[in-house]
Amino acid sequence: MSLRSEQARDHAAVADVHRSGFGPGHGDTVAQLVDALRRDDPSALSLVAEEAEEVVGHVMVSRAWVDAPQRLVEVKTLSPLAVTPQWQRRGIGSALVRAALGQLDERGVPLVFLEGDPRYYSRHGFVRAGELGFVKPSPRVPDAGFQVARLSAYESWMTGTFVYPSTFWEYDCVGLRDEVPAASELG
Structure with a gap:
């Protein structure tokens, strides 16, 4: 397996990974x-995992904020993460998360937020x-x-309300919805 930055030529394959994974x-x-999110945050971190030159996993980390008492702090949100079902439970999701962090x-x-299974992400x-x-x-x-x-640049005053960008709200991707695969299935 290899990990690399997503390229424009990967967009269709990444969409397929999410369609099959979710x-x-x-x-x-x-x-x-x-x-x-690609349009909203061109600086988003977007990584793919490849097996035999086929994209089998993807993670995206885009901008978000913490509304702290001192000031608004730019942070990141790790979402979404998906691995094609036939490649799940092989460590691909974990490798993508480690590389992104x-x-x-x-x-x-300073901080990376997500919504997910604590058994997996802990x-x-x-x-x-x-x-x-x-x-x-x-x-x-x-x-x-x-x-x-919390990453190396985190400081203790950086606490407050986590704020998603409007894109997550526009696509109704905040909070629980229909049953989706648990991150623990991703490996």
Whole structure:
């Protein structure tokens, strides 16, 4: 398996990964979200995993904010993450998350938020954000699923309400919806 930055030629394959990874109920919406995030945040980190020159996994990390008492802090949100079902449980999702966090730490990003399965993401340094004083953006986000990873540039005053960009709201991708694969299925 190899990991690399997504290229324009990968867009159709990335959409297919999300459609198959999230299934018929949610996959099209997530594929559309990825396209919209590319337009909304051209500096978003977008990595693909390849096996035999086929894109089998994808992670996107785009801008978001924490509305802290001192000032608005630009942070990142890790969403979405998907692996083609036949390649799940082989460590591909984990490799994508580790690579993304490493690059973000090098770039001086202080915090990375996500909504996901704590059993999966805790292996990568994510903890319940509410326990650190962060306020979730919607009551539909489960307390256990609202998670954050603190990176090297984090400072203790950087706490407050997590704010998604409007793109997540436009595609109704905040909080629980129909059943989607648990991150633990991604490996």
